[in-house]
Amino acid sequence: MGGEAEMAVLVEVRDLVKRFGDGRGGWLPVLDGVSVRVDGLVCVLGPSGCGKSTLLNVVAGLEPPDGGQIRFYREGHRVEREEVRIGYVFQDPRLLNWRTVQENVEFGLQSLQLPPTARRARARAYLQLVGLEDFAGQFPLFLSGGMRQRVGLARALALEPDVVLMDEPFSKLDEITARELRQELLGIQGRLGQRILFVTHNPGEAALLGDRIYVLSDRPARVVAEVSNPIPKPRQAEAPEVAALARDIVGYLRTGQGAVTRRTFLVAGLALVAGAVAGRLGSWAWPPTAWAQPRVEVSVAAVGATGLLMRLVKDLGLDRKHGVELNVVPLAVADAERAVVQGRVPVGIFNPISAVRALAEGHPLKLFAPFLLNHNYLLVRAESPYRRLEDLRGKPVGSLSKISGTYNTLAAILYAKGLGDPERYFQVRFGEAVPLIALMERGDLEAVALFEAHVSRLLATGRYRVLLEFNEEFRRMTAADNLFIALAAKPAWLEANGTTARQIRAALAEAVEAFRQNPVGILERYGREIFGLDTAAEIQLAARRLRGVYTGRWDRAFLDRQIRQLRLVQSRGDFLPSHVSPEEVFWP
Amino acid sequence: MGFSRGLERLLTPWLVVALTIPGLIWALITLLLFGLSELTIYTAIGAGLLPMFVVNWWQGVKALDRDLLLMARVYRAGRWRVARDVVLLQLLPQMFASARYGLAWGWKIVVVIEMLGFGNGVGYLLYESYHLFSMERVLAWTLAFLSVMLVLEYGVVAPLERRWTRWRPRVSFGG
Numbered sequence: 028m029g030g031e032a033e034m035a036v037l038v039e040v041r042d043l044v045k046r047f048g049d050g051r052g053g054w055l056p057v058l059d060g061v062s063v064r065v066d067g068l069v070c071v072l073g074p075s076g077c078g079k080s081t082l083l084n085v086v087a088g089l090e091p092p093d094g095g096q097i098r099f100y101r102e103g104h105r106v107e108r109e110e111v112r113i114g115y116v117f118q119d120p121r122l123l124n125w126r127t128v129q130e131n132v133e134f135g136l137q138s139l140q141l142p143p144t145a146r147r148a149r150a151r152a153y154l155q156l157v158g159l160e161d162f163a164g165q166f167p168l169f170l171s172g173g174m175r176q177r178v179g180l181a182r183a184l185a186l187e188p189d190v191v192l193m194d195e196p197f198s199k200l201d202e203i204t205a206r207e208l209r210q211e212l213l214g215i216q217g218r219l220g221q222r223i224l225f226v227t228h229n230p231g232e233a234a235l236l237g238d239r240i241y242v243l244s245d246r247p248a249r250v251v252a253e254v255s256n257p258i259p260k261p262r263q264a265e266a267p268e269v270a271a272l273a274r275d276i277v278g279y280l281r282t283g284q285g286a287v288t289r290r291t292f293l294v295a296g297l298a299l300v301a302g303a304v305a306g307r308l309g310s311w312a313w314p315p316t317a318w319a320q321p322r323v324e325v326s327v328a329a330v331g332a333t334g335l336l337m338r339l340v341k342d343l344g345l346d347r348k349h350g351v352e353l354n355v356v357p358l359a360v361a362d363a364e365r366a367v368v369q370g371r372v373p374v375g376i377f378n379p380i381s382a383v384r385a386l387a388e389g390h391p392l393k394l395f396a397p398f399l400l401n402h403n404y405l406l407v408r409a410e411s412p413y414r415r416l417e418d419l420r421g422k423p424v425g426s427l428s429k430i431s432g433t434y435n436t437l438a439a440i441l442y443a444k445g446l447g448d449p450e451r452y453f454q455v456r457f458g459e460a461v462p463l464i465a466l467m468e469r470g471d472l473e474a475v476a477l478f479e480a481h482v483s484r485l486l487a488t489g490r491y492r493v494l495l496e497f498n499e500e501f502r503r504m505t506a507a508d509n510l511f512i513a514l515a516a517k518p519a520w521l522e523a524n525g526t527t528a529r530q531i532r533a534a535l536a537e538a539v540e541a542f543r544q545n546p547v548g549i550l551e552r553y554g555r556e557i558f559g560l561d562t563a564a565e566i567q568l569a570a571r572r573l574r575g576v577y578t579g580r581w582d583r584a585f586l587d588r589q590i591r592q593l594r595l596v597q598s599r600g601d602f603l604p605s606h607v608s609p610e611e612v613f614w615p
Numbered sequence: 616m617g618f619s620r621g622l623e624r625l626l627t628p629w630l631v632v633a634l635t636i637p638g639l640i641w642a643l644i645t646l647l648l649f650g651l652s653e654l655t656i657y658t659a660i661g662a663g664l665l666p667m668f669v670v671n672w673w674q675g676v677k678a679l680d681r682d683l684l685l686m687a688r689v690y691r692a693g694r695w696r697v698a699r700d701v702v703l704l705q706l707l708p709q710m711f712a713s714a715r716y717g718l719a720w721g722w723k724i725v726v727v728i729e730m731l732g733f734g735n736g737v738g739y740l741l742y743e744s745y746h747l748f749s750m751e752r753v754l755a756w757t758l759a760f761l762s763v764m765l766v767l768e769y770g771v772v773a774p775l776e777r778r779w780t781r782w783r784p785r786v787s788f789g790g
Contacts, residue, residue, distance in 0.1 A: 087689050115689040121682050125704040125782040134700060138691035166782035186690070 036111050036189035036222055037100040038065035038086065044094030045081050057081050059247035060095065065190065068216050068223045070237030072230060072276060078248040079226040080118070083192045086224065087115055101189070112138075114183030114221075116196040120175040122167040128154065128178050129163040135182040153185035154178075156215065173204035180208070184215065193225040197232070206264055209235060217260060230280070234272035235264050242279040252279035321527050325514075326356045326366035326375040332402055332479060333363075333376045333512055335557050339538035339549070349537070351530040364431075367392065367515055373524075374531065377515035378432030393521050394513035396532035402479030402572070403433050405495035406486075411473065416444070416495055424453040425463035425475040432512070436497045437476045443504050483569035484559055546570040623673075633666035638724045642731060651732050659728060660721045667720065668713050675709035676702075708783075711776045718767060726760070 045058040057078040063071060073079050084090045086097055088108050099111045114135070122131045132150035141149065154160045157177040167175050176196060183191050197205035213236060216223060227233050233240045234256070242252040254276065258268045327337045337355045340346050346353040356363075356372055367375035368390045382392045405424075407413050426449070427433045434457075438449050446452050456463070456472060460481050466472045474494060477485070485491045514531060521528055542549055547570045554560035560569055638659070645659040679702060687697045729738025737760050744752035 084685075089685055089688060113689065115686070117682070117686065119682070121686040123683065123700055123704070125707070125780075126700065134687075134692065134696070135690045137693065137696060168782060168784050182690075 035066075035101075035220065036106070038063075038190055038222060038224065039098045039100070040064070040082070040086060040095070041098070042095035043082065043085060043092055043097065045078065045085055045090070046093050056247035058085075059249050061243070061248055061250055062095075063224070063241050063250070064239075065222050065224045067238040068213075068225060068236055070225045070227060070233040070240045071243060072227055072233040072237075072240055072280070073243030073248055074245050074280065075228050077243050077246045079228075079243065080194050082248075083115070083194050083224065083226055086190075087113055087192055099190075111190060112186055112188040114186045114188035114191040116176075116179050116183045116191065116193045118195045118198060120167065120172075120179040122175060122178055122182075124167050126166075127163065128159060128165050128167060128170070131167065131178055132182045132185050135186050139186070149185055150181075153181040156184065157181045157211065173200050173208070176200060176204075177208065180212070184219075184221075187219075189222060191221050191223045193223060195227050195229075196225075198227070198229065205232075209264065212236065213261065230273040230276040231264070231269065233276060234258075234269045235262055240276060242276055252276075254279070321524070322352045322354055323374055323524075323527060323531065324354045324356055324372040325531070326358050326363040326372040328358065328363045328376065335542070335549075335553055336535060336538050337376075338553055338557065339541055340534050343538065343541060345534040345537045345541075346531070349530040349534040351527050351534065353531065353534070364515075367517070370517065373520045374514055374516045374528075376512050378435050378512060382513070382515050391518050392515050393518050394515050395521065395528055396514040396535055402482070403436050403476065403497040404478075404482050404493050405437070405474050405476050405497075406467075406482065406491045407474045407494045408467065409490050409492050413473065413494055416440070417446070419474055419494075420446075420452055422453060422473040423456055423471060424449075425456045425458060425466060425472045427460065427463075427476070427478075428457050433476045433478055436501075440495070440497065440500050440504070479558065479569065479572065481559060483572060484561070484565050487562065487565045487568055626669075630666050630669060634670065636663075638663045638720065639727055642724060642728045646728065646732050655732075656725055656728055659724050663724055664717045664720060667716060671709055671713040671716070672706065675706045679705055707779050711772065711779070715768070715772055718772070719764065722760070722764065 040061060040063040043058050043061045043063075044056070046054040046056050049055040058081060061082060063069065063082070071079055071082065081090065085092050097108075099106050099108060101110070123134060126134065129147070129150055132154060133146050136146050136149060139146075151160060151163060154163055157180055159174060159177055159181065162170060162174065167178060170178070176199075180196065183193075197208050200208070209232065212223075215221075225233075225236055227236075237254075237256050240252075240254045240256060241250050242254070243249065244251045254272070256272065258266070258272065262269060325337070327333050334357065337353070337357075340353060341355060356366065358366060363375055364377055364385075366372045367377065368385050377392070377394065382394050385392050405416070405419075413419055426437060434449070441447060441449050441452055449455055456466065458466070460477060463472065463475045463477075464481060464485065467475050482493070486493070514528070514535065516524075516528065547566060550558070550560060550566045550570050554566050554569065558569060560566050641659040641663045645655045645662070649655040649658060683701050683705070684697070687701050692700070725736070726738035726741065729736035730742040731738075733739050737756055741753060741756045744756060
């Protein structure tokens with residue numbers, strides 16, 4: 028052993044500092060003055076992500092240090108890294124999958140410039156050492172994970188290296204294989220006496236393998252403890268001493284992290300002070316809007332009144348004014364509602380009835396910020412003989428998709444009148460608004476349930492008339508306005524983001540108010556794009572019809588009326604199951 | 616490209632332009648430049664295939680396993696060994712994909728050039744059959760064309776690919 032020890036290489040890592048760019052021009056310290064001496068089987072233990080792999084990469088010369096030194100000594104004399112043979116066992120096997128097991132081991136030997144026969148013999152010998160001689164001709168992908176890791180081990184050992192770097196080499200293996208390989212490693216190291224720098228996050232593994240164990244703190248890593256392993260070899264994983272040492276090490280890990288935590292508090296405190304000072308300097312600039320405002324995705328039907336409301340919010344900057352940034356996701360009517368039910372966006376503009384239905388289907392949703400937006404109509408051609416809803420029984424009637432507010436409201440009215448399911452009462456044809464209008468023009472449909480986006484335009488032509496105004500019908504049936512839209516979100520989101528929800532509500536209420544102040548001006552600006560309104564006459568007509576349609580009132584009486592109304596709809600037929608309580612829908 | 620960021624920035628717009636040029640345009644340009652000669656065919660195929668190959672390789676190089684390159688550095692592998700064992704062999708599946716694509720695309724261009732100007736070849740004969748209102752002949756030539764492609768695929772490309780990618784376990788579905 029003595030002669031070998033003199034030939035052996037000693038690695039000394041002193042005050043090693045390593046930083047990485049954080050991608051924003053700053054620096055993220057990873058290693059903060061780490062000193063390690065590798066003169067046997069040395070373990071470095073630290074929490075995941077603390078920079079252990081970086082330490083190995085710097086020792087291997089794959090990355091330059093930002094401070095400190097790495098020195099190699101042979102027989103007491105300083106030598107360059109190039110003169111030292113370094114083997115590296117990675118966390119993953121890192122094999123050339125297109126080369127056989129034998130060729131992979133030989134790949135690690137090429138720097139030795141051995142004659143081919145000697146190289147082959149050496150590779151074969153080390154494959155035998157790790158018990159893989161029968162698999163020499165196999166390709167790695169045909170082997171198990173444990174076997175592949177052994178090939179990586181053989182590749183490193185076959186080099187007969189002065190130093191072996193091991194980066195959690197057994198962490199991705201099952202425990203049985205890992206145990207086996209640990210014992211093998213202990214045996215091999217006992218026989219060959221390599222210097223091994225073994226990095227792990229497993230205290231038991233460190234206690235079993237390490238002659239000396241360095242415990243690192245959380246990032247930036249510093250050595251918080253250096254423990255000499257007093258347990259004589261051979262060691263057994265199950266031995267109580269090993270378990271006891273592992274417990275001690277965990278204790279060091281904790282104290283190390285505790286120190287870091289204290290430092291984090293200090294930094295947070297400084298940030299608070301700095302923030303307060305900056306606030307004094309210019310209260311308008313603090314906190315900076317860029318990160319102080321939460322960004323919320325809101326799905327909304329791109330067309331129609333909901334689309335208009337959101338455009339107003341964004342174009343007038345009402346969301347930022349109320350301290351939230353809305354990221355509007357314009358979708359088709361049905362998709363805007365589904366997006367929230369499926370959790371793809373946190374907030375959407377919803378029809379309350381479809382929200383109740385979603386609730387009944389087991390997707391909990393709560394509504395907040397209700398707005399009256401009654402602008403749905405059942406239109407027929409001017410010359411058609413129909414006067415009442417009942418006249419359309421069995422006739423072809425067009426509607427937007429089944430999940431749309433238009434359809435839901437139509438269905439609610441039919442149920443309230445005791446007429447039943449619209450699909451059984453009419454021959455319902457679903458489709459987008461424009462194709463539906465075309466079908467009615469052609470005479471394929473007797474009536475179309477539409478929203479204001481198109482109603483004013485169609486009425487202005489004089490070829491159509493309103494058979495049923497959904498708003499009027501609801502008022503007649505329930506003595507209350509039909510609540511048409513509300514912001515909707517999942518209960519968990521609302522609970523966690525109450526302030527944000529109130530901010531969104533305030534922004535929308537202000538948009539409603541802006542519209543009420545100046546409907547003609549706003550329709551002149553957006554009418555063509557959102558409602559397809561072309562002429563001044565169409566704009567005037569739509570402005571008259573939409574005035575007073577939006578409302579932002581949010582009081583108890585209003586809510587009670589809404590709840591009564593939902594109850595009424597709910598009490599009829601099987602459209603809404605009775606076990607759903609309307610209060611569940613609303614968020615006070 | 617894939618190895619150098621500056622070169623990538625410089626070449627990407629040109630590559631996008633080159634990729635969007637239809638093969639037909641290459642056929643027309645080379646016909647005008649070189650007339651009815653073999654050179655026309657080779658140039659058109661070359662010009663059309665080059666950007667495709669470049670993109671394919673570029674993506675392949677970008678997807679190279681950097682960890683393996685680090686491993687090769689740790690074991691002090693020579694340049695040639697790295698180029699062959701780590702880079703080239705890793706790109707092999709990608710190369711087969713572009714070879715297949717190139718073969719199919721090259722044939723199509725040849726047919727178009729023959730249609731436009733040559734007095735022989737499958738393209739010309741297809742064109743002639745079309746003018747004779749002969750559906751049978753159009754289909755017959757198409758079938759002949761297809762069988763040559765199939766022979767190339769199953770006789771040359773696929774066996775080569777099998778040989779060079781035997782290190783990958785075959786996944787069998789439903790077996």
